[in-house]
Every structure is written in C-alpha cells, then in structure tokens.
Amino acid sequence: MKNLFTIFIFLFLTNISVNGWGQIATWDVNGCTSCVTSTATTFNANLSSSNLLTRGANATASAGGSSFRTVGFKNDGISTANTDYFQITLSASPGYLLSLSTIDAKFAGTATYCVSPGVANQFAYSLDGITFTLIGAPQNLVGTPATLTQISLSGIAPLQNVPSGTTITIRNYASGQTTTGGWGFNSPAAGNNGLAIGGTIIPSGPIISVTPATLTNLNYFLGSGPSAEQTFTVSGNNLTNNIVLSPPTDYEISTTSGSGFVSNPSTITLTQAAGSVAATTIYVRLKGGLALGAYNSENINCTSTGATSKTVNCSGQVTASAAGLTISATTLSPFSYIFGTGPSTSQSYTLSGAGLVGFPGNIAVTGSTNYEVSLNNVAFSSSINIPFTTANLNATTIYVRLKTGLPVGVYNSQTISNSGGGAVAQNVICYGNVTAIPPASVFEIESILVDACGTVEGENEMVRFQVGSAALNTANITTTWPNAANTWKGICQDASTAAIVAAINSTITGGGHIFEPIGGVLPAGAQVLFFTSTAFNNTLFNFVTLNYNLYAIFQCAGNTNGHFVNHSAVNPTNRTLTINFSSPVASDVVTYNAYNVFNGDGGAVDFDTLGNPTYGNTGSGCQAPLFPLPIELVDFSAKCKTGKVDILWQTASEFNNDYFTIEKSENGIDFNVIETITGAGNSNQLINYKWTDNAPFNKDNYYRLKQTDYDGKFEYSNIIQANCDNSNENQSRISVFPNPANDFINVSAQVNGNVQIEIFNALGLLVLKTEMLTEDSNDSHVFNIKIESLFKGIYYIKIHNDNSSYTAKFLK
CATH class of the missing domain: 2.60.40.10 (Immunoglobulins)
Structure with a gap:
C-alpha cells in the first residue's frame, strides 16, 4: 500500500511539473448540428492561438446530429491541395514550448459514404499555414459511427518543442465512396470528444x-x-x-x-x-x-x-550631398531658318538646382557646335556661367537658338549641357535644320503619292509641299481633292497623330526627323508631308533613310476611299488637286493625267515649280513621297600616298546632279573649296570618281563633298579624315567596341593627358563632345562613352590630344 501511494504521489507531481501532460485541446461536438465552427471544450491556458475548429472553403456545414459535418468531402482522394478539410491551430504562449503527442478522433456520417472499403481519413500539419505535410498513412473507416486508431505525433520532430511565435496548423482530409455524403467529427454523448490533441506545454527558460x-x-x-x-x-x-x-x-x-x-x-x-x-x-x-x-x-x-x-x-x-539640377525640358525642337537668314528664333527652358556644393560657384551651360545660349535672349555665346551663392539655384531661363551662317542641312541630336555644383549633368537635346531658299510663291505642291498601300486607300495617301518665305498656319488650310466624293475633313493634331510621328521617328536612321507644327505653325521654308488621315498606318511605309527634317500634318479621319483615284486606262484622264490657305490668301493647283500614273501601289507624281508633272513609282510600293535623293553615295574615302591624298567616291545612282564640290579642312570645322567635279546628271549605274590633293596638310586632313542639283539645291556628305603622318598606324592605335553599339561604346586609343573626344554624325555634325584626363604613359587607354541619346545611324569618333589624333567609324 505504501508503494502504491508513493507511485501516486510521483505521478501527481510529475503531472504538475510538465504543465498539461495529456490532452491539451479537445472539441466535444455533442449537440452540434450544421455548426460552422466549434469552440474547444478544453484548451490549455498556455496556448495563445484560436480555440476554434474551422472549415476549408469547400467543407461547408451540413446537418448531422452531434456532428461537426460536411457534404463537401468527395471520393477524389486525399491531397493537401484540396480545400475540403477541417482545421485547428495551436501555438504556445510566450515563455513556453509546445510539443504534440497524439490525435484521437471519432467520426460519423452518411451510410453510403462509408460503405466498404470505407472513408479514407488522414491528418496533415504545417508550421507556416501554407505548406502541409501528410501524417502517416490514411486510415479507412467502414460504417458509422467509427473511431480512428490513435495517431502518434511524438516521432515528428517539427512538432516537438515548438517555441512561442510559431503556429502549428492541423488539417483533417477525407475521401469516401460517393461524390457527396455527410462526414465529420462526432460526439455521440456529452463528454465524448469528437477530436482531442495530446501534448505538453512547458516553460522554455529565459x-x-x-x-x-x-x-x-x-x-x-x-x-x-x-x-x-x-x-x-x-x-x-x-x-x-x-x-x-x-x-x-x-x-x-x-x-x-x-x-x-x-x-x-x-x-x-x-x-x-x-x-x-x-x-x-x-x-x-x-x-x-x-x-x-x-x-x-x-x-x-x-x-x-x-x-x-x-x-x-x-x-x-x-x-555625398544630394546635389541636383532640374531642367524644364529635355528636348527643344524644331529650330529652323532659311539659308542666309539665320539665326533661328530662340526657344527656352528653365534650370534650377538644389543641394549644390562648392558655393559660391557656377553652373556651366554649354552649347553644341551649332547651337548657342543666352541668359537674356540678346547676347548669345557658345557657353554661359550661372552663379550660385547658396546650395540652391533659383529657376533661371536659358535661351537657345540655331547659329547663323550655317549651310543647308540637318542639325539634330545636338546637346546643351548643364553641369556643376556636384550634381549630375543634365542635357537638353536640340533638333533643327537650315532649309534651302524656298520658292517665291506662298507654297508649292511638290509630290503626291496617288496609289497608296493598304486595303483602305483613303487612309494612307500623302502630299508633300514646301512653304515659301513666310510661315503658314494649318488652321487656315482647306483642300479640294481630285476625288470629289471625298469632302474636306479639316486638320487634326492630337495624341493619335503624335503616336504616329513618334513611331516613324523611331525607325529613322538617316539623321532626319519628323515634327508636328507647334500651334499649327509651319515655318518659312519648311518641307511638309500632308497625310490624308489620322488613321494612317505607318507600318506599311519605309522612312528609314530620311535625311532631312519634315513637318507632318494630318487630315481628320473619315474618308476611306482614295482621295486621288488611281491609274486610269483612259487617256487623258486629268485630275486636279487644289490646296488653299486663307491667310495669307494663296492657292496651289496641280493637274496630272491618271493614264500616266503607275498602275500599282506606289504610283506617284512629282511637280516642278511650274506645276509640270513627272510620273513614276516611289520605289518598293510603300515609299513615302520624300525627295528623290540627288545621289546615292556608295563610298567616300581618302587615301594617303607620298606627299598627296587620293579622294575617291562612288555613286550608285544620280538624279539631276550638276556637280560635286570637294571641300577641305584642317580642323574638321572650317572648310574651303579645293575643286569642282562635274556630275553625271542622271544615272542608274555605278560611277567612280577620283581627285588627288597634291598639297595635303602635314597632320589631319578633313574632306567632304557638296553635291549641287541643276536647280541649285545642295547637300553635304559625311566628313572623312586622312592623317598622312600616321595613316598606317591609325587603325592599329584605335579600336571601337562593341560595333555596332547600343547604349555605350568603348574606345581604346594610345593617347594620354588631356584627351578630347568628339562624335560626328554622317553629315559631319558634332553630336557629342567630352573631355577626359588620363595618366601620362605610352599605354593604350580605354574610354567608356554613353551614346544612348544618339539616333541609329553611322557615326565617326575622333579622339585626340595635343600630339595625336585618331578617327574611327561605328554604327548604332
């Protein structure tokens, strides 16, 4: 008797010391019918989680005496991905460790659901409420009610000594013999638990x-x-x-x-x-x-x-200091003037700064080769300094204009740099052009794309005209189309037209650019491409080689039939296009014979200043009515020989080509005429030209071609270079990679000290300039140069110091 008493006392004390040895959570569902949740009958005081028995999304409550039941269980097998389950959560209070030892459960349900081979029941656990692990193997219960064989959890390491802050989630899954049928935990009498969890909760130490x-x-x-x-x-x-x-x-x-x-x-x-x-x-x-x-x-x-x-x-x-410069515009465009009348009208942006260091100091605003800057819109120069005496620079207006005295050409992608005060430099990119002397009239129609591409003819036609010596406004234009059934729809300039222009510009690699007129104003001398609809499909047309600037205007949508009517088999079939401006009052009328228009996509008509038509095909069927290029220059190079330089070029075609002028420069900027060579006029064959410069400079020699039409219009080639001191060494002393490039290039060159780096486009225009300081040595240095602001095309990089100069070509 004494021994039994001793054992009793030992067990009693042991039970007290482990604080909850045995069942720590139970659910008596007696009396429960269609219960959505069930509250625990026993729930250890040192558990801090919810004490509810809950359901998965597809285990909705169903009727069943003294049962926590659902008809959501199916006969589709057991998977932790299923959403028909019952669920409880358990977590220890702060300062305690939770260990689980057993699961006991009783079930009841619809007789047909649990016929042999019975209902497969299986529990699963998770420590994060997301990833579940099935416990043991499924137990098959035949008949109702049924009692589950006790499940031991003590051998599952993740469920032992679980600290406060970690929640254990337990789920029960079932799969029976019918697609529906009630099944769930059952308490046949009060005090009989449908679900019981055994375990311990012990203090965890400090x-x-x-x-x-x-x-x-x-x-x-x-x-x-x-x-x-x-x-x-x-x-x-x-x-x-x-x-x-x-x-x-x-x-x-x-x-x-x-x-x-x-x-x-x-x-x-x-x-x-x-x-x-x-x-x-x-x-x-x-x-x-x-x-x-x-x-x-x-x-x-x-x-x-x-x-x-x-x-x-x-x-x-x-x-470092949060120095920052802010500019109100990153692009200014378009600058324009007629040859001999420069400079252009100025445009402006504002510059401000915050967190600047080194005060008092200056912010340097530096123009590009062909653009100049001003603080008062009166005195312009290649660069200006803006003083700052505190860490902040108030908004300051900077005026920019295209320099006077420039030849006819395109001056795009040129940079105005704003730098200083410890801030990252901010650049403003400028676009502009100098146009040839325009016709004496208010405007001249020059070309019509009569037979357009695409299935909707009226949406993809174009007319090109040139503005005379005074600006025009699109608000004043009206048009009478050759197809009288097409009425005038007016001019539209909106988000859709801006998207078309942006899409076209993204394809151009020839150095040109297309603009929409600001405020509807078409500047004097402007070349204008008049689209017949805002529904224009730019993907049908090729603008890649555009090498001059155009203004785009659009008739509002609505006309789907052709505006010009295509080729006619009847001779003559005269058709007339009339464009009117109400201020200044002016009209241009052109007439063409549709019998002579090319019978197919791309049929076009060009007109001289007297309105005489020339019929042809614009090319591949989907070419916009751009200028017929005066020449197609295949190659242009200069080769040093002893005491002389051979200038060689080759044309694949020539159109109204009167003559070439060879110009020479010592610095790549200031050119002088050294020879004139007669052109071939009109040709569709390869023609080779050669001229020898018998008096080259001792160092750098820069050359360019000026091509002049019979009507006096001209354009320049890119600039080439010959260094007759080291012509054989130049290529070995400079390399550019990657080539072609995208956002940057690396240039390896044998130069040192204060190094100047300049990049020219195919027209010989400076588009990027920078300066770098290297250590003095005879080793090659690699320079990393960002070119993300440049358009796709051919470029020439010149890298030089006081003693050496090297040039290389690259593509973007």
Missing part, C-alpha cells in the same frame, strides 16, 4: 524576443547626420536577469524618440519584473559626423543571463 531583426537604409547626406530614427521592439520571458542592449560602433540607441541616445561602449538596461520584460520600443539611428561610406551589418546585441542572445542587424550609409 527567452529574449526582438522584432524586426534587421534595420536598413539608416542613411544621411554628408554633414547632415544623424540619420532618421528607426525602431525595433524587445521583450523577455522566464528571465533570471535584466536585458542589456549594446549598440555597435557607428549606431546609437535610446528608449525615447529624439533624446537619450547612447553609443558604444554605453549600454541600455531593461529591468525584468517577475521574469518578464514587457515589449519595449528601442529607437536606432546612424551616428552623426561619420565619413562618407557604408556602415553595414553592425549588430545591436540583446543579452540576459541564461537566454540566447538576440541581435538586430543595422545597415546604412553616408553619401
């Missing part, structure tokens, strides 16, 4: 908890520290001593926002009471007065006797 464990972006700009504060919380349970917080070298901590900060080696002590420290907010910041640099992975240590130390990892940096 515990320190911190959240979050990482703080990032504790940053500030040089001279403006400390950083802004960030916070974490710390708490403790089952403690035998206080919690001590130790900051790292470059961070400081406080229990109060804005004050009381301590830094290493000082510490903060959080006093425990009855073994606990309530959740306490700790403020953290990067110390002021630090040097430029990163201060990453520095730990705040949280310690207490017997507890596992916790750390909060801190990262931050001290960066």
Whole structure:
C-alpha cells in the first residue's frame, strides 16, 4: 500500500511539473448540428492561438446530429491541395514550448459514404499555414459511427518543442465512396470528444524576443547626420536577469524618440519584473559626423543571463550631398531658318538646382557646335556661367537658338549641357535644320503619292509641299481633292497623330526627323508631308533613310476611299488637286493625267515649280513621297600616298546632279573649296570618281563633298579624315567596341593627358563632345562613352590630344 501511494504521489507531481501532460485541446461536438465552427471544450491556458475548429472553403456545414459535418468531402482522394478539410491551430504562449503527442478522433456520417472499403481519413500539419505535410498513412473507416486508431505525433520532430511565435496548423482530409455524403467529427454523448490533441506545454527558460531583426537604409547626406530614427521592439520571458542592449560602433540607441541616445561602449538596461520584460520600443539611428561610406551589418546585441542572445542587424550609409539640377525640358525642337537668314528664333527652358556644393560657384551651360545660349535672349555665346551663392539655384531661363551662317542641312541630336555644383549633368537635346531658299510663291505642291498601300486607300495617301518665305498656319488650310466624293475633313493634331510621328521617328536612321507644327505653325521654308488621315498606318511605309527634317500634318479621319483615284486606262484622264490657305490668301493647283500614273501601289507624281508633272513609282510600293535623293553615295574615302591624298567616291545612282564640290579642312570645322567635279546628271549605274590633293596638310586632313542639283539645291556628305603622318598606324592605335553599339561604346586609343573626344554624325555634325584626363604613359587607354541619346545611324569618333589624333567609324 505504501508503494502504491508513493507511485501516486510521483505521478501527481510529475503531472504538475510538465504543465498539461495529456490532452491539451479537445472539441466535444455533442449537440452540434450544421455548426460552422466549434469552440474547444478544453484548451490549455498556455496556448495563445484560436480555440476554434474551422472549415476549408469547400467543407461547408451540413446537418448531422452531434456532428461537426460536411457534404463537401468527395471520393477524389486525399491531397493537401484540396480545400475540403477541417482545421485547428495551436501555438504556445510566450515563455513556453509546445510539443504534440497524439490525435484521437471519432467520426460519423452518411451510410453510403462509408460503405466498404470505407472513408479514407488522414491528418496533415504545417508550421507556416501554407505548406502541409501528410501524417502517416490514411486510415479507412467502414460504417458509422467509427473511431480512428490513435495517431502518434511524438516521432515528428517539427512538432516537438515548438517555441512561442510559431503556429502549428492541423488539417483533417477525407475521401469516401460517393461524390457527396455527410462526414465529420462526432460526439455521440456529452463528454465524448469528437477530436482531442495530446501534448505538453512547458516553460522554455529565459527567452529574449526582438522584432524586426534587421534595420536598413539608416542613411544621411554628408554633414547632415544623424540619420532618421528607426525602431525595433524587445521583450523577455522566464528571465533570471535584466536585458542589456549594446549598440555597435557607428549606431546609437535610446528608449525615447529624439533624446537619450547612447553609443558604444554605453549600454541600455531593461529591468525584468517577475521574469518578464514587457515589449519595449528601442529607437536606432546612424551616428552623426561619420565619413562618407557604408556602415553595414553592425549588430545591436540583446543579452540576459541564461537566454540566447538576440541581435538586430543595422545597415546604412553616408553619401555625398544630394546635389541636383532640374531642367524644364529635355528636348527643344524644331529650330529652323532659311539659308542666309539665320539665326533661328530662340526657344527656352528653365534650370534650377538644389543641394549644390562648392558655393559660391557656377553652373556651366554649354552649347553644341551649332547651337548657342543666352541668359537674356540678346547676347548669345557658345557657353554661359550661372552663379550660385547658396546650395540652391533659383529657376533661371536659358535661351537657345540655331547659329547663323550655317549651310543647308540637318542639325539634330545636338546637346546643351548643364553641369556643376556636384550634381549630375543634365542635357537638353536640340533638333533643327537650315532649309534651302524656298520658292517665291506662298507654297508649292511638290509630290503626291496617288496609289497608296493598304486595303483602305483613303487612309494612307500623302502630299508633300514646301512653304515659301513666310510661315503658314494649318488652321487656315482647306483642300479640294481630285476625288470629289471625298469632302474636306479639316486638320487634326492630337495624341493619335503624335503616336504616329513618334513611331516613324523611331525607325529613322538617316539623321532626319519628323515634327508636328507647334500651334499649327509651319515655318518659312519648311518641307511638309500632308497625310490624308489620322488613321494612317505607318507600318506599311519605309522612312528609314530620311535625311532631312519634315513637318507632318494630318487630315481628320473619315474618308476611306482614295482621295486621288488611281491609274486610269483612259487617256487623258486629268485630275486636279487644289490646296488653299486663307491667310495669307494663296492657292496651289496641280493637274496630272491618271493614264500616266503607275498602275500599282506606289504610283506617284512629282511637280516642278511650274506645276509640270513627272510620273513614276516611289520605289518598293510603300515609299513615302520624300525627295528623290540627288545621289546615292556608295563610298567616300581618302587615301594617303607620298606627299598627296587620293579622294575617291562612288555613286550608285544620280538624279539631276550638276556637280560635286570637294571641300577641305584642317580642323574638321572650317572648310574651303579645293575643286569642282562635274556630275553625271542622271544615272542608274555605278560611277567612280577620283581627285588627288597634291598639297595635303602635314597632320589631319578633313574632306567632304557638296553635291549641287541643276536647280541649285545642295547637300553635304559625311566628313572623312586622312592623317598622312600616321595613316598606317591609325587603325592599329584605335579600336571601337562593341560595333555596332547600343547604349555605350568603348574606345581604346594610345593617347594620354588631356584627351578630347568628339562624335560626328554622317553629315559631319558634332553630336557629342567630352573631355577626359588620363595618366601620362605610352599605354593604350580605354574610354567608356554613353551614346544612348544618339539616333541609329553611322557615326565617326575622333579622339585626340595635343600630339595625336585618331578617327574611327561605328554604327548604332
């Protein structure tokens, strides 16, 4: 009897010491009918999770006496992906560890659902509520009611000694013998549990908890520290001593926002009471007065006797001043003037700055080769300085214009640079052109694309005309079409036309550009492409080789039939196009014989200043009515020989080509005429030309061709170079890669010291210029140059110092 008493006392004390050995959560569902949830009958006081028995989305409640039941279970097998399940959650309170040992369950349901071979039942668990692991093998229960053989969990390591803060989710899945049929936990009498979970909940010893464990972006700009504060919380349970917080070298901590900060080696002590420290907010910041640099992975240590130390990892940096320049526009366009009448009208943008360093100082605004800048729109120069005396620069207006005295040509993608004050330079890209002397009339119709591409003829036709010596406004235009059934729809300029123009410009590699008129104004001398509909399908047409600037205007949509009517088999079939401007009052009328129009897509008619038509095909059937190129230049090169330079070029075709002028320069900017060569007039065959310069400069020799039509119009070739001192060494001393390039190029060249780098487009126009300083040595240096602002096309890069100069060609 004494031994039995001893054993009883031992078991009793043991039960007290393990705090909940046995069933820690039970659900008695007796009396439950169509219950959506069920509250636990027994739920250990040291559990902190929900005490509800719940359902998956497809396990909706169904009727069944004293049962937590559903007809959602099917006969489709058991899978953790199924949404027909019952679910409970269990988690330990702070300071405790949770271990699960058993699952006991009773079931009842519809007789047909559990006929032999019965209902397969299986539980699963998860520690994150997302990924579930099935427990053991399914148990098949035949008949109703039925009792599950007890499931042991003690051998499942993830379900043992689970700390506070981690929630265990348990799910029950079932699959029976019919597609529907009631099934669920059953309590046949009061006090009989339908579901019971066995396990233990024991004290976990001293515990320190911190959240979050990482703080990032504790940053500030040089001279403006400390950083802004960030916070974490710390708490403790089952403690035998206080919690001590130790900051790292470059961070400081406080229990109060804005004050009381301590830094290493000082510490903060959080006093425990009855073994606990309530959740306490700790403020953290990067110390002021630090040097430029990163201060990453520095730990705040949280310690207490017997507890596992916790750390909060801190990262931050001290960066240079937040200097910044702001420009109101990144693009200015289009600048234009008629040859001999420059400069262009100015355009403007505003420049401001914040966080500037080095004051008092200057922001340098530097024009490009062909553009000049001004602060007052009166005195223009190649560069100006804007003083700043504080860290901020107030908004300042910068005026820009295309320089006077330029030859006829395109001056696109040229950069106005704004730099200084420690800020990243901001660039304004300029587009413009100098046009040939226009016709004496108000405007002249020059070309019609009569037979357009595409299935909707009226949406894809075009007319090209040139504005005379005075600007015109599209608000004043009306048109009478050769097809009288097509009425005048007016001019539209909106988001759809802007999208068409942008799409066309993205394809152009010839150096030209298309603009929509600002405020409807077509400048004097402008070349205008008149589209017959805003429904124009640009994908049908090829604008790739456009090498001059055009203005685009669009008739509003509505006409789908052809405006010009195509080829006629009847001779003559005269058709007339009339374009009118009401201010100044002017009309141009052209007439063509449709019998002579090419019978197929691309049939076009060109007109001279007297209105005489020339009939032809614009090319591949879908060419816009652009200028017929005076010449198609296949090759243009210069080769050094002893004491002389051979200039060679080859044309594949010539149209109204009167003569070539060879021009020469020592610096690539200032050119002089050295010879005139008669052209072939009109030709569709390869023609080779050669001329020898018997008096080249000792170093760099730059050449370009000027091609002049019979009507006096002219255009320039790209610039080529011959360095007769080191012509054999040039290619070995400079290389460009990658080639073709996209956003950048690397240039390897044997130059040192103060190095000038210039990039010219195929017209010989400077489009990018920079300067770099290298160490003095005879080694090659590699220069990385960003070219994302350049359009696709052919370019020439020149790299030089006081002693050497090299040139290479690349494609973008």
